[in-house]
Each structure stands twice: as structure tokens, then as C-alpha cells.
Amino acid sequence: MEINRPIDVLLGMGGNQGPVVRTFVRALDELTEAGVFRVRRISSLYETRAVGPEQPSFLNAAVWGETTRSAAALLSELKRLERAFGRQSGGLRWGPRPLDIDILLYGGEVIESERLIVPHPRMAERGFVLEPLCEIAPALEHPVLNQTVAELCGRWRRSSEALTSWVRRVEEGQSWYSSRD
Numbered sequence: 365m366e367i368n369r370p371i372d373v374l375l376g377m378g379g380n381q382g383p384v385v386r387t388f389v390r391a392l393d394e395l396t397e398a399g400v401f402r403v404r405r406i407s408s409l410y411e412t413r414a415v416g417p418e419q420p421s422f423l424n425a426a427v428w429g430e431t432t433r434s435a436a437a438l439l440s441e442l443k444r445l446e447r448a449f450g451r452q453s454g455g456l457r458w459g460p461r462p463l464d465i466d467i468l469l470y471g472g473e474v475i476e477s478e479r480l481i482v483p484h485p486r487m488a489e490r491g492f493v494l495e496p497l498c499e500i501a502p503a504l505e506h507p508v509l510n511q512t513v514a515e516l517c518g519r520w521r522r523s524s525e526a527l528t529s530w531v532r533r534v535e536e537g538q539s540w541y542s543s544r545d
Contacts, residue, residue, distance in 0.1 A: 365437045370430040373401070373438065374469040374501060376484070376493050380414060380422040381462040382450065385540055388425060391445050391463060392541065400441050403429045406538035407496035412531045415490070419460045423534070426468070426496035435470045439480050442467070468493065472507045483508055488516045491531040 377388050395401035405428040412422050431438050442465045447453065449463040468484045475482040483506055487493045494517040497504075502514035509516065520526055 365434040366432050367434055368432075370402070370432055371471040372469075373429055373431050373467060373471070374497060374504070375401075375427045375429070375442075376424065376464075376466045376468050376487070376497070377427060378412075378422045378424045378464040378492065379462050380420045381460050384423045384462070385409065385535075387449050387463050388423075389541055391449060391465065392427065394445060395441070398441070400433055400438065401429045401431050403427060403541075405429075405500040406541050407499045408533045408537055409535040409540050410492060410496050410531050411534045412492035413529050414460075415492075415529075422492065424492045424496055424531075425540075426493070426500055428500050435467060435473070435475050435480060435482060436477070438470075439467060466493075468497065469504065469507070472505075474507055489520070489525065491517075491520050491526060491529060494520050495531045495533075 379387055392403055396403060407426040410424045412424055414420065414422055433441065446463050446465060451461045451463055466484050467480065467482055468487050470482045473482060488506065488509060494513065498513050498517035502512060504513050505511065506516060
């Protein structure tokens with residue numbers, strides 16, 4: 365479903381199977397070409413230790429863009445893309461995957477439905493979400509916690525979770541996306 369005006373959306377991307385960077389680029393290109401999403405800013409790439417079962421580390425990025433689709437319609441399109449790039453539905457929770465795209469923030473809206481919760485319910489606890497997000501949108505305020513992304517990231521960096529996990533930048537800026545041609 366289309367809406368009347370563009371809405372700012374922040375997406376989190378992750379993957380740890382196959383050519384992850386190429387998958388990210390192709391997924392964003394498909395969203396753009398279909399008129400579903402217009403990219404405005406892209407974070408650096410971050411390598412992170414996987415959450416959940418033993419598996420290879422993930423690459424993660426955050427993308428700030430806009431859409432004229434409803435949150436539900438955008439989610440449907442993102443799930444379709446995940447399947448198109450090889451993600452198995454009903455797989456192991458937090459298991460390996462070629463592509464994972466989450467809606468982190470959708471405008472300043474708070475959405476709770478059976479299929480979608482926005483803001484993403486665990487974004488404030490996860491360095492692999494906060495570090496790339498802080499790079500591109502540090503002043504953006506979480507509509508439930510009433511803290512900026514920079515404040516949430518600072519809190520995470522001081523937490524015990526930050527001591528036991530790792531998040532490291534592996535490619536500076538959005539060069540991984542802009543060099544796709």
C-alpha cells in the first residue's frame with residue numbers, strides 16, 4: 365500500500381552466507397529499481413560475532429532511506445527479497461543466512477502488530493545494529509526510549525555485552541555500495 369508522502373526509514377542489514385556484500389548491493393538496487401525504497405545514507409560495513417548458535421561472523425550495515433510504502437508493505441517486500449536471496453523461512457532462530465533486513469525505525473512511528481514491531485524490539489541492545497546506525501543517524505531519537513542513537517550506542521559500549529561481543533568496522537563509509545558498478 366502506498367502512502368501520500370515519503371517516510372524516513374532505517375534498515376539494518378546482515379548476512380553471513382555467500383557473497384554478502386554483493387547480496388547487500390543487489391538487494392538495495394532491487395528495492396531502488398522497484399521504487400520501494402530510496403537510499404539516502406549507508407553506513408560502513410561492520411563485522412560482528414554471530415548471536416545465537418555457533419556460526420561464521422556476520423557483516424552488518426545500516427541504511428537510511430525513504431519509502432512511500434506502508435510499514436506492512438515494506439516488510440512484505442523485504443521478506444520477499446530475503447527469500448529471493450536464499451533465506452529459508454522457518455530456519456534456525458538467529459542461524460546463518462545470506463540476507464537479513466530489518467526495519468529498525470519507520471518515521472517516528474511505534475508499530476505493534478503480529479508481523480512487525482517498530483522500533484525493532486532489540487535494536488537498543490545490539491552493537492551490530494547500534495554501531496552502524498550511530499554512524500549515519502546519531503541524533504535520531506528512539507520514539508519509545510526517548511534517547512538518541514548516539515546515547516543508546518554509548519550505553520551499549522559501556523555494557524557487559526560490549527565486553528563479550530565484538531563489532532569492528534571492515535570497510536569505511538559507503539564505498540562498498542557506491543563502487544558497485
